Amino acid sequence: xITFSGTYFDGKTSIAHLVEVRLKGTEIRxxxxxxxxxxxxxxxxxxxxxxxxxxxxxxxTEDGGRIDTQDYLAVEQLExxxxxxxxxxxxxxxxxxxxxAMFCIAGLIFLTWFGAQFGIPYMAMKAADAVPNSALxxxxxxxxxxxxxxxxxxxxxxxxxxxxVQSIFNHVIAELDPSGDYYLVFRSSxxxxxxxxxxxxxxxxxxxxxIRLAKNDGAISGVIAHEACHVFQxxxxxxxxxxIGIFMLISTLAGDVVSITSVAATLPTILIESGYxxxxxxxxxxxxxxxxxxxxxxxxxxxxxxxQLVKDHRELPHFSFFSNHPETMQRINKLxxxxxxDNLHSQVK
Amino acid sequence: MREKVHIILTGHILPGYTKAExxxxxAKLLKRQSKDVEFxxxxxxxxxxxxxxxxxxxxxxKTLTKAGADCNxxxxxxxxxxxxxxxxxxxxxxxxxxxxxxxxVRLPQGSVDAKQNGKAVFHGSASEYFRIWIVNMLLTxxxxxxxxxxxxxxxxxxxxxxxLLENQPFDYLANPVAILKGHLIIGTCFILYTLGEFISPLAxxxxxxxSYLILPVFIYxxxxxxAHNSSFRNIRFGFSGTLKTSYITYxxxxxxxxxxxxxxxxxxxxxxxxxxxxxxxxxxxKNVFNGKARPFYVYYGFITLLFIGGMFIVASFILxxxxxxxxxxxxxxxxxxxxxxxxxxxxxxxxxxLLFFGTASQQYLxxxxxxxxxxxxxxxxxxxxxxxxxxxxxxxxxSNILVILFSFGFMIPWAKVRRxxxxxxxxxxxxxxxxxxxxxxxxxxxxxxxxxxxxFFDFEVGx
Ligand SMILES: [Zn+2]
Numbered sequence: 104x105i106t107f108s109g110t111y112f113d114g115k116t117s118i119a120h121l122v123e124v125r126l127k128g129t130e131i132r133x134x135x136x137x138x139x140x141x142x143x144x145x146x147x148x149x150x151x152x153x154x155x156x157x158x159x160x161x162x163x164t165e166d167g168g169r170i171d172t173q174d175y176l177a178v179e180q181l182e183x184x185x186x187x188x189x190x191x192x193x194x195x196x197x198x199x200x201x202x203x204a205m206f207c208i209a210g211l212i213f214l215t216w217f218g219a220q221f222g223i224p225y226m227a228m229k230a231a232d233a234v235p236n237s238a239l240x241x242x243x244x245x246x247x248x249x250x251x252x253x254x255x256x257x258x259x260x261x262x263x264x265x266x267x268v269q270s271i272f273n274h275v276i277a278e279l280d281p282s283g284d285y286y287l288v289f290r291s292s293x294x295x296x297x298x299x300x301x302x303x304x305x306x307x308x309x310x311x312x313x314i315r316l317a318k319n320d321g322a323i324s325g326v327i328a329h330e331a332c333h334v335f336q337x338x339x340x341x342x343x344x345x346x347i348g349i350f351m352l353i354s355t356l357a358g359d360v361v362s363i364t365s366v367a368a369t370l371p372t373i374l375i376e377s378g379y380x381x382x383x384x385x386x387x388x389x390x391x392x393x394x395x396x397x398x399x400x401x402x403x404x405x406x407x408x409x410x411q412l413v414k415d416h417r418e419l420p421h422f423s424f425f426s427n428h429p430e431t432m433q434r435i436n437k438l439x440x441x442x443x444x445d446n447l448h449s450q451v452k
Numbered sequence: 453m454r455e456k457v458h459i460i461l462t463g464h465i466l467p468g469y470t471k472a473e474x475x476x477x478x479a480k481l482l483k484r485q486s487k488d489v490e491f492x493x494x495x496x497x498x499x500x501x502x503x504x505x506x507x508x509x510x511x512x513x514k515t516l517t518k519a520g521a522d523c524n525x526x527x528x529x530x531x532x533x534x535x536x537x538x539x540x541x542x543x544x545x546x547x548x549x550x551x552x553x554x555x556x557v558r559l560p561q562g563s564v565d566a567k568q569n570g571k572a573v574f575h576g577s578a579s580e581y582f583r584i585w586i587v588n589m590l591l592t593x594x595x596x597x598x599x600x601x602x603x604x605x606x607x608x609x610x611x612x613x614x615x616l617l618e619n620q621p622f623d624y625l626a627n628p629v630a631i632l633k634g635h636l637i638i639g640t641c642f643i644l645y646t647l648g649e650f651i652s653p654l655a656x657x658x659x660x661x662x663s664y665l666i667l668p669v670f671i672y673x674x675x676x677x678x679a680h681n682s683s684f685r686n687i688r689f690g691f692s693g694t695l696k697t698s699y700i701t702y703x704x705x706x707x708x709x710x711x712x713x714x715x716x717x718x719x720x721x722x723x724x725x726x727x728x729x730x731x732x733x734x735x736x737x738k739n740v741f742n743g744k745a746r747p748f749y750v751y752y753g754f755i756t757l758l759f760i761g762g763m764f765i766v767a768s769f770i771l772x773x774x775x776x777x778x779x780x781x782x783x784x785x786x787x788x789x790x791x792x793x794x795x796x797x798x799x800x801x802x803x804x805x806l807l808f809f810g811t812a813s814q815q816y817l818x819x820x821x822x823x824x825x826x827x828x829x830x831x832x833x834x835x836x837x838x839x840x841x842x843x844x845x846x847x848x849x850x851s852n853i854l855v856i857l858f859s860f861g862f863m864i865p866w867a868k869v870r871r872x873x874x875x876x877x878x879x880x881x882x883x884x885x886x887x888x889x890x891x892x893x894x895x896x897x898x899x900x901x902x903x904x905x906x907x908f909f910d911f912e913v914g915x
Contacts, residue, residue, distance in 0.1 A: 110620075112685050112686030112687075113686070114686045114687070115891065116687075116889075116890070116891050117684070117685035117686070117687045117735065117887060117888050117889065117890040117891075118685075118888055118889075119620065119685065119888065155584070155606055155609055155610055155613065156576060156580050156581070156584060156610050156613075156614060157575075157576075157580065157614075158609075158610070158613035158614055158621065159613075159621065161623070167686070168686070169686040171621075191602075194587060194591070194606075197583075197587045198583045198584045198587050199583065200583075201583065203583075203587075204582070204583040204586050204587070207583075207586040207587055207589070207590045208586055208862070210590050211586065211589055211590050211593065214590070214593050214594070215593070218593070343646070343647070346646075347643060347646050350646075351597070351639075352593075355589075355592055355593065355597060355600065356589065356593075356861065357861060357864075
């Protein structure tokens with residue numbers, strides 16, 4: 104038989120009553136509240152609050168009463184007998200031991216790293232695949248309208264030049280993603296300058312400035328291959344989903360005191376997001392580089408146009424061909440690597 | 453334990469003083485309005501300070517005598533003169549009223565120094581909370597956020613149940629499943645908003661304005677949920693504010709601020725506090741809140757003057773070193789757009805200064821408005837004093853942020869406990885023995901959606 108003393112609050116007044124609690128079978132008897140008979144609560148009428156820290160233990164009764172006690176041992180025995188709070192008893196077991204806290208720190212660091220590196224990108228890919236094509240088309244149309252309103256103007260390019268670029272475009276698409284639905288759009292943009300964008304539906308926008316900047320067809324096919332990769336790898340949508348995921352992860356981790364750590368929490372978010380963007384750019388450059396090597400053009404024209412773009416760089420919207428200014432040198436070096444690597448050469452040949 | 457006494461006002465005025473004089477002096481001493489201390493001078497004895505060390509009691513007597521109020525020292529153990537007064541004014545006198553106090557003293561945990569009476573004390577520790585926090589985090593990540601609702605309840609319960617007032621803990625009773633539902637709804641809204649942003653600016657604008665329109669509902673719901681699920685001595689708190697007032701406070705008034713060029717900003721700050729403080733109740737006793745908007749204008753005015761002064765200093769500083777800045781500015785003809793090191797350092801300093809000023813003024817406003825609102829609150833016979841010092845908070849908050857940054861977030865629990873301990877330690881509950889005479893009001897279940905919403909909108913109810 105388990106007996107312990109505690110303080111009883113009936114829930115109707117704030118008076119504390121010193122009581123003695125006794126477990127008989129599975130019912131508890133509370134002595135000391137009413138002068139005559141003990142209060143009797145059968146098993147289904149009382150509930151033990153899960154343990155937490157060093158707080159005193161609490162039993163709630165169905166009629167709104169509450170018994171507080173510091174007899175931890177007795178309440179633990181009660182929990183074992185009645186089988187209450189199985190899950191949270193385990194949580195409490197972890198919470199009160201430093202050794203488990205250490206394991207939790209290690210686990211947390213590992214899971215955060217794993218989630219940001221693999222988990223979130225994987226789930227973002229699945230989510231992007233689940234978006235229907237009709238939604239993509241609608242969305243891209245709206246984005247194009249928006250860009251037209253703000254940054255883009257009708258192309259002033261001569262028809263001959265347009266035809267030539269279109270035929271390069273057709274070649275690239277036929278090679279990289281023949282089953283895909285792609286569409287080339289010419290625009291001029293003094294505001295943005297030389298650049299190219301890919302919309303998720305397969306619409307690729309090239310500015311007149313970029314075509315004029317390109318010294319040869321190889322540069323243009325490199326740019327188009329790069330953009331086409333963004334389309335068939337769904338980089339745009341994946342970026343959106345990944346950024347949602349990262350925001351959720353970081354705000355879960357910092358969520359406790361968002362108000363004082365919001366500044367601190369944005370920094371890792373930005374770092375991880377730009378890391379994702381860099382990955383996608385590298386992937387697209389790799390596809391473009393492989394394509395150029397395969398067709399015998401080589402990566403040199405593409406490297407040239409990248410370094411020309413550094414000089415021409417201006418303010419940019421999202422998902423543009425050229426977005427990470429300081430990283431362009433790195434991108435060019437990577438292309439050089441691809442171009443000189445015999446291994447890759449023989450592979451694509 | 454040293455000998456403790458109560459300081460009792462006899463309710464009479466000393467010869468040579470007028471009633472108005474004594475009232476205003478008492479009001480000043482007790483940090484209260486004259487009409488709130490009137491009951492102290494109506495000829496019946498009232499305790500003004502309980503459980504004072506015997507050796508400091510004469511200081512109180514001297515101060516009160518100087519103010520013109522007759523008073524005496526009351527030995528603990530004598531028949532309590534305030535006892536008669538208590539049962540005559542409480543609508544339902546409780547015959548067992550003195551029992552809990554004597555009972556608590558006999559309990560092993562009851563051997564707390566009587567000095568702490570009337571003060572809420574936090575008995576948790578940063579290291580204990582750290583372990584709870586880290587387990588919460590891990591389980592939340594593993595369960596893709598589902599455990600977050602349980603984590604939240606455990607965190608709140610930890611802070612509540614380790615906060616003892618008159619040796620009794622507070623309690624947080626929210627059902628995690630209700631909070632989980634709220635989290636799911638808010639999460640869905642957030643995903644919709646982000647997707648809307650991607651689809652078209654119009655869609656995100658519509659979602660944003662809809663959420664702005666329903667924000668007052670969220671706040672109203674969350675305050676009800678928060679109050680209803682907080683309890684002390686197994687008596688729940690309650691919130692009786694209306695949805696209409698919430699719309700006025702959180703939708704109409706903010707819209708007026710730009711129209712009036714910011715003049716109504718202090719009024720808005722006041723109305724937000726007013727919405728909380730004038731509607732909160734403990735059991736069947738509702739808070740009587742006497743706050744006025746005027747002090748808020750004083751606090752905000754002070755910050756505005758400080759800001760103007762600061763701008764003036766910075767502007768004159770820049771003018772003084774004009775040449776230096778002109779040299780440091782980037783050359784527009786230079787394509788590489790390299791800033792000179794000096795310019796970057798100056799910008800960095802200005803940014804740091806601005807950040808510090810922002811935090812400092814935030815803490816100043818928090819401490820002043822919180823102190824004011826507590827002193828203007830009264831639950832039946834229980835009233836409060838809060839003496840938060842802006843300078844202490846200005847030290848605590850930025851140093852907390854730095855510690856969190858340099859510990860990669862692992863010191864968050866420590867920082868949280870540190871600030872909580874300070875804010876709580878500044879609050880005194882006067883006449884806290886009356887807490888044992890409260891009667892519950894009838895209960896209704898609350899919806900948890902609003903509670904989660906407050907987290908996302910970072911709405912602060914303030915202690
Ligand atoms: Zn790209």
